[in-house]
Amino acid sequence: MEPLLYISNLEKHIMDDFHLGPINLHLEPGTITALIGNNGSGKSTLLKTIMNLVKPDHGNIKIDNKFVHGENESWKPLVAYQPQTIIGWNAFTGEILKRLIAPLYPNWDERLFQKMIELFDVPLHKKFSKLSQGVQQKLNLALTVPRNAPLLILDEPTSFMDIPSKKLLIDLLVDWMEPGNRSILIASHQIDDIKKLSDYLFVLHNGKMLGHFEKEELTSTYARFWLNDSLSDTSIPGEVSREDRMIISDNPAETEAFLEAMSIKWSNRSSLELDDIITILLNNKKKMGGIQHGSHVNSGRP
Amino acid sequence: MSDDFKLALQLSKPELKVSWSSYIGQYLLYSLFTFLFIQGFNAQESRFVGLDLFFLILFVYGPIWSRVKGLQFQQISGNIWASPTLIMGLHLPVKKQVIVLKSIILYLIGSFPFQLYMLIMLYLISPKVRGIMELDAYVSFVIIWLSFGIYAGLSALSADVGSNMKRNSLSFILSLLLIAVIIAFIFFMPFFVTYGVVEWTIILAKKWSMASAILSIIFAIIGIHYWKNKMVKLMKNTDYL
Amino acid sequence: MELPIKISKDSREPIYHQIVNQFKALIAGGQLPTGTPLPSIRALSKDLEISIITTRRAYQDLEVQGFIKTLQGKGTFVAELADDLKQEVKVSSVHKIMENAINTAINYDYNLEQIKDIFLEILHTYPKGKGDN
Numbered sequence: 001m002e003p004l005l006y007i008s009n010l011e012k013h014i015m016d017d018f019h020l021g022p023i024n025l026h027l028e029p030g031t032i033t034a035l036i037g038n039n040g041s042g043k044s045t046l047l048k049t050i051m052n053l054v055k056p057d058h059g060n061i062k063i064d065n066k067f068v069h070g071e072n073e074s075w076k077p078l079v080a081y082q083p084q085t086i087i088g089w090n091a092f093t094g095e096i097l098k099r100l101i102a103p104l105y106p107n108w109d110e111r112l113f114q115k116m117i118e119l120f121d122v123p124l125h126k127k128f129s130k131l132s133q134g135v136q137q138k139l140n141l142a143l144t145v146p147r148n149a150p151l152l153i154l155d156e157p158t159s160f161m162d163i164p165s166k167k168l169l170i171d172l173l174v175d176w177m178e179p180g181n182r183s184i185l186i187a188s189h190q191i192d193d194i195k196k197l198s199d200y201l202f203v204l205h206n207g208k209m210l211g212h213f214e215k216e217e218l219t220s221t222y223a224r225f226w227l228n229d230s231l232s233d234t235s236i237p238g239e240v241s242r243e244d245r246m247i248i249s250d251n252p253a254e255t256e257a258f259l260e261a262m263s264i265k266w267s268n269r270s271s272l273e274l275d276d277i278i279t280i281l282l283n284n285k286k287k288m289g290g291i292q293h294g295s296h297v298n299s300g301r302p
Numbered sequence: 303m304s305d306d307f308k309l310a311l312q313l314s315k316p317e318l319k320v321s322w323s324s325y326i327g328q329y330l331l332y333s334l335f336t337f338l339f340i341q342g343f344n345a346q347e348s349r350f351v352g353l354d355l356f357f358l359i360l361f362v363y364g365p366i367w368s369r370v371k372g373l374q375f376q377q378i379s380g381n382i383w384a385s386p387t388l389i390m391g392l393h394l395p396v397k398k399q400v401i402v403l404k405s406i407i408l409y410l411i412g413s414f415p416f417q418l419y420m421l422i423m424l425y426l427i428s429p430k431v432r433g434i435m436e437l438d439a440y441v442s443f444v445i446i447w448l449s450f451g452i453y454a455g456l457s458a459l460s461a462d463v464g465s466n467m468k469r470n471s472l473s474f475i476l477s478l479l480l481i482a483v484i485i486a487f488i489f490f491m492p493f494f495v496t497y498g499v500v501e502w503t504i505i506l507a508k509k510w511s512m513a514s515a516i517l518s519i520i521f522a523i524i525g526i527h528y529w530k531n532k533m534v535k536l537m538k539n540t541d542y543l
Numbered sequence: 544m545e546l547p548i549k550i551s552k553d554s555r556e557p558i559y560h561q562i563v564n565q566f567k568a569l570i571a572g573g574q575l576p577t578g579t580p581l582p583s584i585r586a587l588s589k590d591l592e593i594s595i596i597t598t599r600r601a602y603q604d605l606e607v608q609g610f611i612k613t614l615q616g617k618g619t620f621v622a623e624l625a626d627d628l629k630q631e632v633k634v635s636s637v638h639k640i641m642e643n644a645i646n647t648a649i650n651y652d653y654n655l656e657q658i659k660d661i662f663l664e665i666l667h668t669y670p671k672g673k674g675d676n
Binding site for chain 1: 552553558583585586588589592593594595596597
Binding site: 014015045048051053054055073076077079081083086087088089090091092096097099100101103104105127129 | 312313315316317319320370371372373376378380385386387388389390391392393394395396397398538539541542543
């Protein structure tokens, strides 16, 4: 299938101290990708580059096979983008904003909009600047998701929202994905978004891409072993961290083979939660100073 | 009407809707200036150079000043200041040309009628002004200044687009110097060339009514195109981080 | 619709396999009768917190093996099963669970004779009437 979003060798230097890329990423229709990274890893910058708000130094971005950074802007109706901080809405009410935005998208879903306004309990006649941050995000979502553009880009859409609303949004997005030809790229620190919504994880660290992983593939790459006895400082293949008798491995097969060969007994082997894996991914990068490691890091899926 | 223009009009509606209070403010401001300029013309014998300065400032920066809260310049990030609704437009499926066209339409709506109002009132109220210029010369004078409001005023509008050129201290000092030189020039102009800016335009309007009016209109048309393209180009090269 | 499907991420059995087997058991056991609509791939992925790649693979397996059928534009439903297929699944799923139990016991260092005793003891104390059909 043609990728809906295609990024190749994207690079961007910002000021003197930040370098994004090289980034390679393909998104297929029907999938949800969570964009994950430490604070300041360049997630928002990447999303803004996709939206042509930031111009790349190198590389290409195509949406539905149309170059984003060219003269032709016909790709724009194919993307609905919710920035982390919305600019320019303060002076307007929800009602005015809807009348501005809805006619710009041919597939605008008025029923979904009304449904979201009702579920999230958003007042449409209040000025945007007078709404609390959580309600602003709700209105923002209600004005973004119903655009029904094939590619939905959300930049930390729920950071100020209450827990029930976050759950509600996950259900709404699951429903929204039903037609099967839409895609979501969502930057989020919410573990529920990552667990319940995402199919793929795209991980950034300080501007560098650590990989684009299928969720179960990533979870199966890690395992935790509880050994019967504590070990001396023998290094174990695959080992990424050790706490007394507990060992975490990013290559369980090798680790297990080694333990068996050395006849080291272990009482339990379990998988890791996604948040633990993300922590390991991002923390290990910090220690290793941004050097690529591990065989599971595949830069850009075929 | 082209599709771009139609869309630009459609996009300017929300801003018009929330701007009514600023338009009332504009009306009051221009009324005040009408009064001020009448005084200025009366004091012309004593060379009131403030008249020139106020005229220029009003026609260049007046329309940008009086925006309602929420539409005023805003820091977008780091060192970019831009019009917030322009950023909003960039997030939507709207061509850059249309975004710029919308800004220009709103600029003209927020300046042209008020400037025209002021110039008409000036003629109706002040016997002094009527004494200086016949009606045909005054029409030419009005056209000269309204056109100036477009080709010079749009330069102030182009700041809407924002830019992220790094502001180093040298360029800052240079731009301050430039402004100081311009102000000084306006102040001392009468000493070098006998008359001030406003007086010169009066002379032009009286001597070559037709030619200066036509030339001004041509400048205004060129100005719109120039600034429109300039703003689109600026947008293409700016990183809205 | 919430299905009584529980996946274990610690198990060595691949996740899609776990889903396939549990669906088979639910269908063969009659908890999911013929024609029951199943959740969409996306909805099930959300409930199980897995990617649609895994869920899709499970559904494809189930469809190939004739347990479910997809009607274009309508969704996925439990298919009609031949009785011998039902029987086969029942036998194999009971077998599998017993095997697992025995594995666990062996991990705790019981021998086969002891395991047999445990099994008979459980059968003995099993509430009367529940298993008499």
